[in-house]
Amino acid sequence: MNLNDYVRAVPDFPQQGILFRDITPLLANHEAFSACIEQMAALMPSDVDAVVGIESRGFIFGTALAQALGLSLVLIRKPGKLPCKVHRIEYALEYGTDILEIHQDALQAGQKVVVVDDLLATGGTAAASLALLDQINVDVKACLFAIELDFLKGRDTLAGVDVQSLLHY
Numbered sequence: 001m002n003l004n005d006y007v008r009a010v011p012d013f014p015q016q017g018i019l020f021r022d023i024t025p026l027l028a029n030h031e032a033f034s035a036c037i038e039q040m041a042a043l044m045p046s047d048v049d050a051v052v053g054i055e056s057r058g059f060i061f062g063t064a065l066a067q068a069l070g071l072s073l074v075l076i077r078k079p080g081k082l083p084c085k086v087h088r089i090e091y092a093l094e095y096g097t098d099i100l101e102i103h104q105d106a107l108q109a110g111q112k113v114v115v116v117d118d119l120l121a122t123g124g125t126a127a128a129s130l131a132l133l134d135q136i137n138v139d140v141k142a143c144l145f146a147i148e149l150d151f152l153k154g155r156d157t158l159a160g161v162d163v164q165s166l167l168h169y
Contacts, residue, residue: 123154
């Protein structure tokens, strides 16, 4: 199944000059979404303890992947969304900063994880997620993305980590 057939290109969204890659048709089609998760599962290292999903669309892919592989799911969230003690990291955006958090008891040092998100663009959020996981000495085996926007060179910000993407634009 060609997953490209289920990703809609929307010109000038959210602003003029941007070509937005819309995954909602992929999510809406059971067969296409199942094929996507199967393809992501095939890229997973065999010795992983957990899947880490990045807010928010990483939760969609991460949940399905963790369920398919019998792994636990750990969430990296925006600030103020997790109710218990957290590790946090502030990171730079093009204009300003943002924060990511993870529960302090979500993972133990030395655990092996794969980080999952829907899209790799500039790599800023993924790089911040890796830095957050590094704070707790987690072994990131790979980063998996449904889509990668190659022209933005986000994988360059994730040097030293195995980066896998199903679709490239």
